[in-house]
């Protein structure tokens with residue numbers, strides 16, 4: 001099992017159960033997919049007698065708990081972030097298939113339903129020591145190639161700065177908030193969500209048309225270790241203790257709730273929708289090209305093609321761990337979108 005192997009994208013597929021509408025409207029029709037979780041396989045039905053089979057790193061059925069999804073999709077990435085590396089967890093899929101449920105669910109009424117963002121923060125806070133380490137977050141929306149600060153709505157055009165030598169990405173001007181406990185993090189996510197809703201209302205758009213991006217910076221100082229060694233002639237009476245200077249170890253976790261992958265031009269909406277469609281297609285296809293390049297072990301990862309991939313530049317490939325969860329629904333009505341989501345996931349492997 002190569003969970004957390006750097007430079008390779010780990011892909012899980014998650015199926016949500018039928019919603020109330022699908023249970024009624026599609027009652028006479030079979031699901032378009034069939035999962036074989038123990039074989040890590042998914043069958044996409046072509047018709048009543050024929051199906052295509054695909055393999056994934058992990059296959060999560062509609063019965064998979066949020067805890068299990070966290071363990072499979074995010075835990076190895078968070079562990080490597082705690083070890084001082086960067087990492088990315090992304091959800092890709094059609095609107096309504098469970099991206100936000102998987103990543104962003106707060107689970108205040110029922111802790112068992114908490115999603116990856118909250119679980120990752122709990123994991124990080126349990127591992128660091130807040131006297132010497134720091135955990136800071138920023139929360140952004142990327143809409144039409146513009147980065148907006150979800151923690152400060154007046155900050156609506158954040159630029160990306162890349163260090164030409166190291167390739168490190170920074171966002172000068174983005175609000176950074178220090179986190180010390182889970183509840184204040186949950187409050188921050190709620191505030192960000194409220195700002196996102198207000199901004200999107202003003203722009204006359206929906207949150208499914210933009211990417212939500214959470215960044216968690218973990219900075220740890222590794223205590224100067226006791227270096228104990230004995231005297232030259234093996235005489236243990238002269239034990240020398242030397243204190244090493246503290247080392248700072250930095251890791252960054254990026255969680256991306258991607259824009260809906262559906263072809264939105266067919267929805268027939270007017271106005272700037274076509275521009276939105278172009279912009280979403282640009283960023284998702286740029287992302288697709290980058291993860292294909294990683295999957296092929298290509299030396300050239302084309303990060304420059306979109307803001308989304310420029311933003312992720314130091315958080316995938318190289319020593320960074322990347323985990324992608326593709327979310328699908330079972331309804332035969334959306335078989336086409338489901339097939340295209342599955343293909344996106346397959347190309348990442």
Ligand code: ADP
Nearest residue numbers: 015016017093094095096097098099100101102
């Ligand atoms: P997306 O973010 O992909 O548009 P959502 O996460 O908003 O989709 O999910 C759409 C609806 O389906 C929501 O009402 C959500 O609560 C529900 N849902 C999604 N995934 C699950 C799941 N695994 N279990 C239960 N309900 C789910």
Ligand code: MG
Nearest residue numbers: 099100101208
């Ligand atoms: Mg969503």
